[in-house]
Amino acid sequence: MTWFESFILGLVQGLTEFLPISSSAHLRLTAAFANWHDPGAAFTAITQIGTETAVLIYFRKDIxxxxSAWSKSLFDKEMRSDHDAKMGWLVIVGxxxxxxxxxTLKDQIEGPFRDLRLIATTLIVMGIVLGVADRLAARDEQGAKHRAVQERKTLSDLGVRDGLIYGVCQAMALIPGVSRSGATISGGLLMGYTRESAARYSFLLAIPAVLASGAYELKDAGEGHVSWGPTIFATLVAFAVGYAVIAWFxxxxxxxxxxxFVIYRILLGIVIFALVATGGLDPRAAASAG
Structure with missing residues (x-):
């Protein structure tokens, strides 16, 4: 991987990680369209440490x-009813x-799941799901103004059941094209949460998963499967861009x-299918060099 490639891929990672359009899909597509080697799941996981560091800084007060509350709840039973302490446990459960x-699916994530036809499918399907969830949320928000429906839930209403459902939605993002934020926000909206609450919990829930995944994949960098210099550079670029995107989003x-985002996902999925069907793009294009 060249330094130019790492800069572009870091930029793409930072721009797309927090938007409901799938950063892993866009890294894969960027490599395919530019005829570069697929950066691979390990590169994606490590550069996500950069964007997740942006989350840690942006939400530092909440975190x-x-x-603090969760740590105290380990020894103080009265603290276990505290909202922040509960949130700590719910992030773990989720x-x-x-x-x-x-x-369990490590081999599939690094292989078959990176097929461009599957990515196009998930872009379209999850785009439709996000669109339906968004319309339902908009309808409820409008109805709440006229007292026609109950107001949507906030994080104070979050319990173990909803936390686990959020977690299952997040796990779907192991398939490129689904989008971690897209899946968890869609799940939150469909469960009746406000847009802001769904997005906030989505970001908090991602912290343990992303940091653990990045740490796990660091061994590949040590074994020579990922170039240290360009990967670290891409991670720094992703951090800087990602922080700005969080604030905007x-x-x-x-x-x-x-x-x-719904329209963009669907159109991009259709374009990928069209290019594959006409021979303009190999569904396994720019396969990872390992």
Missing amino acids: ARII SIPIGVLGV MRFITTKSFMP
């Missing part, structure tokens, strides 16, 4: 409060599905619809 499936979702 510090949650860790991380179980992706942890189990990530280890959290403002965007409070007043705007997800429909632009």
Whole structure:
């Protein structure tokens, strides 16, 4: 991997990680369209450490409060009813599905799941799901203003059942094209949560999974499967761009619809299918060099 490639891939990672359009799919597609080697699942996982560091900094006050309350709840029974302490436990519970499936499906994640036809399918299908969830949320928000329906839930309403459902949604993002934020936000909206609450929990829930995945994949870098220099550079680029995207996205979702992302996902999926069907793109194009 050249330094130019690492810069572009880091830029793509930072721009797409927090938007509901799938960063892993865009890294895969960028390599395919540019006729570069597929950066691979290991590169993706490591560069996500950069974007997740941006989450740690952006939500540092929330995270510090949650860790503090959760730690106290280990020894103080009265603290276990505290909202932040509960949030700590719910993040742990919600991380179980992706942890189990990530280890179980490791070979598929690094191989068959990176087929461009599967990526196109997940882009379209999850785009439709996000669109339906977004329309339901918009309808409920409008109805709540006229007292026609109950107001949507916030994180104070989050329990173990919903936490696990969020976790299962996040685990779906192991397939490139699904999108971690897209799946968890869609799940949250379909369960009746507000846009801001669904997005906030999505970001918090991703922290253990992404950091653990990146740490796990670091061994590949040590074994020569990932170039250290370009990978670290891409991670730094992803961090800087990712932080700016988080700040923009959290403002965007409070007043705007997800429909632009829905339309983009569907159109991109159709373009990929068309290129594959006409021979303009090999579904296994730019296969990873390992």
